[in-house]
Amino acid sequence: MDPILAPFPATRLRRNRRSPALRALVRETTLSAGDLIWPVFIREGEGVEEPVPSMPGVNRLSLDRLLARAEEAAALGIPAICLFPYTAPELRTEGCEEAWNPENLTNRAIRALKRELPDLAVMTDIALDPYNANGHDGLVRDGVILNDESVAALVRMALAQAEAGADILGPSDMMDGRVGAIRAALEGAGHKEVAILSYAAKYASAFYGPFRDAVGAGSRLVGDKKTYQMDPANSDEALRLVARDLSEGADMVMVKPGMPYLDICRRVKDAFGVPTFAYQVSGEYAMLTAAFGHGWLDRDRVVMESLTAFRRAGCDGILTYFAVEVARALKG
Numbered sequence: 001m002d003p004i005l006a007p008f009p010a011t012r013l014r015r016n017r018r019s020p021a022l023r024a025l026v027r028e029t030t031l032s033a034g035d036l037i038w039p040v041f042i043r044e045g046e047g048v049e050e051p052v053p054s055m056p057g058v059n060r061l062s063l064d065r066l067l068a069r070a071e072e073a074a075a076l077g078i079p080a081i082c083l084f085p086y087t088a089p090e091l092r093t094e095g096c097e098e099a100w101n102p103e104n105l106t107n108r109a110i111r112a113l114k115r116e117l118p119d120l121a122v123m124t125d126i127a128l129d130p131y132n133a134n135g136h137d138g139l140v141r142d143g144v145i146l147n148d149e150s151v152a153a154l155v156r157m158a159l160a161q162a163e164a165g166a167d168i169l170g171p172s173d174m175m176d177g178r179v180g181a182i183r184a185a186l187e188g189a190g191h192k193e194v195a196i197l198s199y200a201a202k203y204a205s206a207f208y209g210p211f212r213d214a215v216g217a218g219s220r221l222v223g224d225k226k227t228y229q230m231d232p233a234n235s236d237e238a239l240r241l242v243a244r245d246l247s248e249g250a251d252m253v254m255v256k257p258g259m260p261y262l263d264i265c266r267r268v269k270d271a272f273g274v275p276t277f278a279y280q281v282s283g284e285y286a287m288l289t290a291a292f293g294h295g296w297l298d299r300d301r302v303v304m305e306s307l308t309a310f311r312r313a314g315c316d317g318i319l320t321y322f323a324v325e326v327a328r329a330l331k332g
C-alpha cells in the first residue's frame, strides 16, 4: 500500500471530491483559452461561409469573414489561429507552384491578419497537399513521393509564408530533413524569430478524412500517405521523430491525431519536456459532432472533457475546431 495513505477510515478519498470548492482546490490540470490554437479553412470570395458537410459547424471562410471570426477568437483570448486553404482546382498542379506564390490565398490571409490583428499569432501548414494535383504532401514522380525534391519545395513555401508575416510554421508533411532545411533557410533570410511547430509524430490516420474534404484534397489523393506518415502501431518511433525534429531546430512539437494518441503525448512530454501540442483532428470533431447531433452526448461537457484530457496527458496546447466555443464557455 502507498505509505502516505492511512488506512480507511482515516483516509476517505471522497472528502476531496465533496464539493465544487474542494474539487477546485485539488484539481491537477487546467484548461484555458490560452491553450488553444484554432484551425480555420479559408477560400476565395467575399462574404462566404461555406459549410464543410463532414464537419457540421465548420465553414470555409473568405478572407473578410476570416478577419471577423479571428477578431472574435482573439477577443476570447485564443492566442493563435492556424490557416488551411481550399485551393481553386485550376491551381492544383503536379509541380505545386502555387504553394510558394507570395500572393496565394494563405499568404494574403497572413498579411491581412497581421495588419488587422497583430497580436494574434498566425500559424500555417507546410505541406503540398492543398496545391497538389494528386493530393500528396510531397512531390510525386512515377508514383513515388520524393523526399529531397519535396523538401526543396517546402522550403520555398516556408519562406513565402515567413515573408508574409507568419509567426509559427507547421511542417505537416513528414518528409525527412525538412525542419533543418526550413530552419536554415529562415536564418539565412533573416527570419530568425519565426517559430517552427513541427508535426513530429504524425500518423497515417484515417481520422483525417473530413479535413481532406474541407481542403478538397481527399477526392484527388492517389494511393495513401503510409510511406511518409507514421504507422499507427508505433510508439518508440514517435520519440525518435520528436528527437530528430528538435535537433533540427523545431521550437515546439505536435502529436497528431489527438485522442487516440494520448499515450504518445504523455511519452513525448515525459521524455523531452518541450512545448508539446496535440491536434484534435477533423475525424475526432466529426465523430463527436455526429453524436451531439443525435443527442447521444452532451456537447458542452464532452468538448470540455476531451480537451482537459489532452492537458492531463501532458499537452501544453491543443489544436481544435472547438476552440471558439470552448473559449466562449470558459469565459462565461
Ligand code: PBG
Pocket (backbone or CB within 6 Å): 125, 127, 129, 137, 172, 173, 207, 208, 209, 210, 211, 212, 225, 280, 281, 282, 283
Ligand atoms: C496536411 C494536413 C492534414 C491535416 C493537417 N495538415 C491532412 C493529411 O495529412 O492528410 C489533418 C488535420 C485534420 O484532420 O483535422 N498535410
